[in-house]
Structure formats: C-alpha cells, structure tokens
Amino acid sequence: MFRAIARYFRALGYLLVGKIDAARTALSTSPTVVRATYDAILREKKKRIQQYKDAVAGMIAQEEKKKAELRRQSDELARLEKLKEGAAAMARRVVEKHGGNVAAIKGDPDYMKCQAAFKDFNSTIEEKEARVAELEEDIRALSSSIAGHKIQLETLHREIEQIRQEREETVADIITAREEKELADMIAGISEDRSSQELQELRELRQRAKAGARVARELAGTDAKRTEEEFLEYATRSSADTEFDRLIGLAKESSEATGQREEEEGPKLPES
Numbered sequence: 001m002f003r004a005i006a007r008y009f010r011a012l013g014y015l016l017v018g019k020i021d022a023a024r025t026a027l028s029t030s031p032t033v034v035r036a037t038y039d040a041i042l043r044e045k046k047k048r049i050q051q052y053k054d055a056v057a058g059m060i061a062q063e064e065k066k067k068a069e070l071r072r073q074s075d076e077l078a079r080l081e082k083l084k085e086g087a088a089a090m091a092r093r094v095v096e097k098h099g100g101n102v103a104a105i106k107g108d109p110d111y112m113k114c115q116a117a118f119k120d121f122n123s124t125i126e127e128k129e130a131r132v133a134e135l136e137e138d139i140r141a142l143s144s145s146i147a148g149h150k151i152q153l154e155t156l157h158r159e160i161e162q163i164r165q166e167r168e169e170t171v172a173d174i175i176t177a178r179e180e181k182e183l184a185d186m187i188a189g190i191s192e193d194r195s196s197q198e199l200q201e202l203r204e205l206r207q208r209a210k211a212g213a214r215v216a217r218e219l220a221g222t223d224a225k226r227t228e229e230e231f232l233e234y235a236t237r238s239s240a241d242t243e244f245d246r247l248i249g250l251a252k253e254s255s256e257a258t259g260q261r262e263e264e265e266g267p268k269l270p271e272s
Contacts, residue, residue: 031171031178038167042160049156056149063142070135077128084121087114 091114098104105111 031174034174035167035171038163038170042163042167045156045160045163049153049160052149052153052156056146056153059142059146059149063139063146066135066139066142070132070139073128073132073135077125077132080121080125080128084118084125087118087121090114091118 091111094108094111094114095105098108
C-alpha cells in the first residue's frame, strides 16, 4: 500500500514537472521573453566588459606610473652622470696641481673627496641603470599586454553589437515562425477542427427534431386533420375552377366530352 502511495505521488510529481517544463518552454518562446532574455545577457556582458575595462584601465595607470618613474630615474641617472663627471674633473685639477706626484695627489683631501664621490656616484648610477632597465622591461610587457586587451575589448564590443543584431533577428524569426505555424495549423486543421463535427451534430439534431415532431403529430392526430384540410382546400379550389370554366364556356365542352366518352364505353352494369 505504501509503495502504491509512493508511486502515486511520484507520478504526480512527474506530471507537475512535465507541466512546468511545458509551460516554461512555451513561455521561453514568447517574443517578449526572448527579448528580455537577450537584454539580460547584454546587461551581464556589458557589466563584465566594464569590469574588464576597469582592469585594463588599472594596467594603463600602472604603465603610466612606471613611465613617470622611468622619467625620474632617467633624469636622476643623467644628474648622477654629470656629478660623476664633475668629481672626475675636480680630481684632474688636483692631479695638475701636484704635477703628477702620486703620493701628494692621493694624500690631497680634495682628491680623496673626489674619489669617494666618484665611487658613490658610480655605484648609484649602476643601481639606477638596473632600475631603468627593469622599468623599461615592465613597460614593454605592460604595453604589449594592454594592446592585447584592447584588441580583446574591441572584439567584445563587436560581440555586443552582434548580440543586439541577433536579438532582433531571433525575435523576428520567432514571430514569423509562430505566424507561419498558426497559419499552417489553421489550413491543416480545416478538416480536423470541431466545425465539421459541430455541423454534423447540428444536422443530426435537426433530423431528430423533425422525426420527433412527426411522431408527435401522428400521435396527436394532427396529420389526419391536416390531410382533411388539404382535401377541403383542394375541393374548394376545384369548385372555383369548375365555376370559372363554366363562366367562360369550358364547362359545357367538358360535359359533352364526358357524355361522348360514356357513349363509347357503353352502358354500365348495375352494381350487385
């Protein structure tokens, strides 16, 4: 018993699911629903494209930031190169002052200051050059990536336009197909619709009504009465015709023709 109840509810569930699926399918083919679905897809894609744009904009901002840093590092590198050249120029004057005496030159405080500054500038320049090279590589990578993303964004924008066009074409196709189907169903259903059946039923009802009326007349004696009325009407019309014939002289000729016919036939035997 419990299994039967379970099967019953399971079958009921299948029935409800089937009806829901059928209703969903019918609803999903509505032009209004199709257009709304496409609009929802377009909104979602536009949202994602905007997020994509924001990400690319962030990359562009990062690129600009690195370019600005590269300019600063390049300017600083150029300044350090000048400072290094200045330290070397000052050291050459010290060398000239001491006439090439190595001991005197190396013991000169100005020489030692220029030498320390030159080494410091040179070390800093090497760091700056490494940073400049790193920035240039980052900028090249960002520029290449941004260019690829821009192409992808253009492709996505074209896809949006294609979806818009597809939306209109799909809605038009659905409306046209629905109209064609309804027309085809109407043409194909001329001999299958209820009109023929209803006409047949009406004709049968008419025949039954006529038969019922005839039976009712026969049971009520109205047919015999109607026959008598027809006889009376015929007798009246015949009498009027005879009187009319007599008035115009046709009755006499008719009487003579009747007498002549009786003479030819001979005397009638009396009925026994």
